[in-house]
Amino acid sequence: MLSQYGPILILIALVLGFAAGNLVISELLGKKTSAIGKADAYECGMGSIGNARLRLSIHFYLVAVLFILFDVESLLLIPWAVSAKFFEAQGVGGIVFTEIVGFVAVLGIGLAYVWNKGGLSWDR
């Protein structure tokens, strides 16, 4: 059964070999220059200003996580909305609707909690 995966193994070997081979060949054959600016992060464009290791407000992460949460909510609501008529026709519309209401209620309590704790206000 595992032998079915042989081609994938060959592909992995080819991919790794191609990447490693290119590096080795360019190291062997390539012209080597060292000039000012060569070692910069960007060889073209503007010179970098300041340190890249900035301290970001934890708020960005919080907003991102909350976005994902409610993004998933809408992801689940849309398939239900599209097929609600189908469920209705199958005689299970009431059960599915109750489940969706329960799901939204859980997220609603979550939203109320975040709001109350100041998770949505930017300036604190």
Next chain:
Amino acid sequence: MSQQTVAAAFEIFDDAASVATAPLLTIGVGVLLYLVCDIVPRLRAARGLAFCGTILVALFFELRILGADVVPGLVLDKTFHADHTTALFGCVFLLGTLLAWAYSVGYYHASKPFKPEHDALMLGAPAGMMLMVGANDLIVFFIGLELLSLPLYCLAAFKRSRIESVEAGVKYFLLGSFASAMLLYGSALVYTASGTLSIPGLLDADLSSSTAVAGLALIAASLFFKVSVFPFHMWVPDVYQGSPTPVTALMATGTKAAAFGFLVAQVMPLLPPSGAPIVAVLGLVTMALGNLGALVQSDLKRMLAYSGVAHAGTLLLVVAGGMAGADAAGALNATLYYMVAYVFTATGAFGLLALMEADGARFTKLDSLRGLAKSRPGVAGAMALFMLSLGGIPATGGFLGKWFAFSVLVDAGMIGTAIIGALLSVVALGYYLRVIVVMYMQPASDVEPAPTTQRPMTAGIATIVCGVFVLATGLLPSLFLAPLAG
């Protein structure tokens, strides 16, 4: 899709399923209720009530399963099961969480603003534990494991101002997610070999191919990590020491009980009998490492962490016995009994440390217990009882737990392993009794003054409950074994 199949899909949640999942749903609703209580100013005083109420209602549902003659059995398309064993496990998880919470009252001072979050996370943990022991499907088990682990990752790092706590959280998170990944990879390999993830399906399937064996080994390794078996025990001392002590109490008892419950009830029958010697050696090495490691500790929390490793080794011997041909039901009952005794003993021991640590001070050095018998006779007495039970002295639950565990080994014909295991348990007495000696026979030291703390009533009640259960498991075993016999 025809009309019948769509409607039939909803009949999966029948009466038996609602009985079986009632404790889980109660916890889910309870966490939401707790958060609502937290954000509505008028309900804020009722938060403690919401916590205890949720646990007690869930406990009622578990006791209903425990007391019923007809158990729900396999429900929800054979992915979850509930019987007397899982119900008794569930009761232990719920009581353990309630006790850990009781010890956390008054423990946090510096980070008090986030105490409600702490409680909400703690309240969610037993749902994961109950899902783990009831799981009859590897994916359901994984969900239970994550449901338990995610709150614990946060709780381990809860004392943000202390670097040890942050270290504990990061270590537990990194290593724990690695173990979760191993579980998933193992499940994938097992699925490749057998085409199913359900435990009943796997019992019928041929698991002798190398793919399946590798998968089972990965699953076993991830479980070994969760229960801290050699060579996956390295994280335990650091994480147990760094975490806030009430969290350690929950982590040390709940995770171990839930993972062993699943390991013995579901995974053990899948493992090949030829692996029994390996598991037995792992168990003995774990016991030796745990006991020898604990002998040299001067920090009580670290000592109890190593002691927890040793206890995991003892239970692994039960797994080895079960693999080698001992009665599977007997092995499960032995595990359950051992865990019931261990949960109450360890929770009590860690809880007493939490009690002495409150006020933000760190009183976990062995020397700080000097002369405790004079200054706090009640605390010293309870601590002595828990130490005796951990050591396995007769009349305590720890003794009968060890007795049942080694009986399984004898039943499987592994007399030699049983003898070595029993001798290693004697080594453990060295450090358990040292605590009692320090408390009762050494004068109070000036360098490490005895802790002077306020005494929260909840912690006192929790200690009494732990003590009563330790004695009850030691003196009245029929009380706990009777529901399992039927």
